[in-house]
Amino acid sequence: MLTNTAISETAKxxxxxxxxxxxxxxxxxxxxxxxxxxxxxxxxxLGFSHISIAVATDATSLETTMxxxxxxxxxxxxxxxxxxxxxxxxxxxxxxxxxxxxxxxMFQGTNPLAKDLYMVETYYQLGVRSMILSYxxxxxxxxGCTEPNDAGLSxxxxxxxxxxxxxxxxxxxxxxxxxTSMEAMALSTQPVIFSHSNAYAIHPHPRNLKDDQIIxxxxxxxxxxxxxxxxxxxxxxxxxxxxxxxxxxxANLVGPQHxxxxxxxxxxxxxxxxxxxxxxxxxTKEYLNVPEPKCLQPEQIPTLVDLLLQRGFSEQDxxxxxxxxxxxxxxxxxx
Numbered sequence: 001m002l003t004n005t006a007i008s009e010t011a012k013x014x015x016x017x018x019x020x021x022x023x024x025x026x027x028x029x030x031x032x033x034x035x036x037x038x039x040x041x042x043x044x045x046l047g048f049s050h051i052s053i054a055v056a057t058d059a060t061s062l063e064t065t066m067x068x069x070x071x072x073x074x075x076x077x078x079x080x081x082x083x084x085x086x087x088x089x090x091x092x093x094x095x096x097x098x099x100x101x102x103x104x105x106m107f108q109g110t111n112p113l114a115k116d117l118y119m120v121e122t123y124y125q126l127g128v129r130s131m132i133l134s135y136x137x138x139x140x141x142x143x144g145c146t147e148p149n150d151a152g153l154s155x156x157x158x159x160x161x162x163x164x165x166x167x168x169x170x171x172x173x174x175x176x177x178x179x180t181s182m183e184a185m186a187l188s189t190q191p192v193i194f195s196h197s198n199a200y201a202i203h204p205h206p207r208n209l210k211d212d213q214i215i216x217x218x219x220x221x222x223x224x225x226x227x228x229x230x231x232x233x234x235x236x237x238x239x240x241x242x243x244x245x246x247x248x249x250x251a252n253l254v255g256p257q258h259x260x261x262x263x264x265x266x267x268x269x270x271x272x273x274x275x276x277x278x279x280x281x282x283x284t285k286e287y288l289n290v291p292e293p294k295c296l297q298p299e300q301i302p303t304l305v306d307l308l309l310q311r312g313f314s315e316q317d318x319x320x321x322x323x324x325x326x327x328x329x330x331x332x333x334x335x
Contacts, residue, residue, distance in 0.1 A: 011306035014315055019049045019096055019323030020301065023225040024174070024196035024262040027053035028060060028108070029068045031268055031275065037075065039267045044082060044101040046298050049323060050092045051103055052195065055128070058109030058135040059279055062119070065112040069105060069126050076103055085127050089331050104128075106195065108175065109135035115156065117163045129334065130170035130195065133157065133184060134177065136207075136282045142184075143177035145206045146284045152179040153187075161187045168335030173197075173217070174207075174225075174262075181213055191221035191329045196262030198227050198246045199253075203234030206284070211253060218254035221332065223325045225262020226250075228296025232264075238294040240304055244311065247321070256317040260326050266295045 022043065027036060043051050055072060056065040076083045084095045086104035095102035105128040113119045120131075133153075136144040141157035143150050153161070161184055164171050171192045173181035185192045194217060200208040209217075209224065217224060226246050228238060235242035250259055266272060272293055276283050301322075308318050320328075 007302050007306040008309070010315075011302060011309060014309075014318060015302045015305050015322075016047065018305075018319045019092070019327060020047060020261075021050040021052075021092075021323035021326050022048060022261050022263055022265075022298065023052045023193070023326060024106075024227070024264045025051055025053045026108070026264065026266075027055055027072070028057050029055075029064055030057065030059055030279070031271070033268045033271060035267075039265070040083075040101070040103070043298055046301070047099075048101055048298070049096040050086065050326075051101060052106045052130065053103060054108045055105045056107045056109070056112040057279075057282075058111040058137070058139050059282070060109075060112050062112055062114040065107075065123075069123075069128070072105070073127065086129065087127060089327065089334060092327065104130075106172065107131040109133075109139060110141045110160065111139055113160075115140050117156075117160060120160070120163050120167050120169055124167050124169055124335075128169070129330070130172045130193070131164065132172040132175050132195070133160070133180060135175045136284075142180035144175055144180075144282075145177050147177055150177040150179045152177070153183045158183075158187060164188075165190050168333055170330065170333050173213070178210065178213065182216060185213075185216045185220050185222075188220060190333045191223075192217055193222045193260070193329065194224045194262075195260075196225045196227040196264040198224075198232045199249045202242075202246050202249050203232065205232055205234075207232055214250055214253055214258075218258040221329065223258045223260045223329060224250055225260040228263035229266060230294045233296075236292075236294070238296055240296070240300060240307060243296055243304070244307055247308070248311065251313075251317075256313060257320055257325055257328075259321045261301070261322065263296050263298065265298065266293050269293060
């Protein structure tokens with residue numbers, strides 16, 4: 001429910017009517033805090049229609065992934081009065097109409113496939129609707145964004161693109177190497193997304209996107225989820241002004257119809273340093289060069305709506321950024 005009284009009535013009404021979605025919340029088994037589902041409940045209370053939660057990374061084995069998906073699916077299904085496990089676009093529409101939160105699964109990496117492309121369809125049947133090709137470093141499918149050589153997609157990776165297109169699995173280029181992402185977008189017959197990435201021209205971090213990546217993404221019909229972490233926005237305090245700067249830059253480059261929300265909320269600050277150390281091979285010095293991790297909060301999205309309207313974005317532009325752009329894409333990709 002929207003309770004922020006500091007925003008305009010127009011923004012309140014737009015937010016209440018919109019499909020509000022966040023395309024990136026880390027929820028992997030490697031993130032071990034007891035209040036994970038309390039974070040999900042924040043999004044539900046704020047009236048979000050859909051959230052995509054990451055249930056595995058390249059550090060997660062196939063066995064652990066399968067067990068974890070079963071656990072989270074059981075939790076969602078046991079609370080059918082609040083949540084809907086997404087299997088179709090209609091599930092998101094139904095969640096909006098019944099004041100529930102639709103939840104889909106995503107992978108931050110493709111190692112949970114264990115190099116078996118048949119697992120793409122298996123995971124799809126279990127509710128996994130998107131996969132990041134590689135998480136920062138090289139895997140069997142291709143290179144991540146911190147690999148110095150950036151060799152692109154492997155032969156297996158090229159076959160994976162075809163398999164994901166056939167299955168209806170959304171291809172995600174966040175964390176993926178420049179060449180790997182460009183090759184994937186050239187090969188894909190379906191829209192490609194970057195679920196939580198920003199503009200390199202605004203803040204030059206290896207996780208952010210060069211202009212030609214942004215343009216290539218738009219040409220596929222895809223969209224970019226704007227990341228709210230200070231490390232990627234370039235604002236130590238993770239404020240809305242810098243977040244909007246990334247939105248405006250990408251909107252000016254390819255149009256607001258290619259922008260989504262992907263805040264990548266850091267809700268586990270007390271274990272963040274240990275998490276990075278445990279997975280040190282995946283995180284280079286660029287990831288550690290921030291005094292304290294901060295992130296845009298879901299409670300700030302209504303204010304974002306108001307500020308975007310003030311900056312000249314149309315109501316339809318804002319509705320698209322909040323969720324309709326994502327709905328357009330998955331309506332085409334999902335089977």
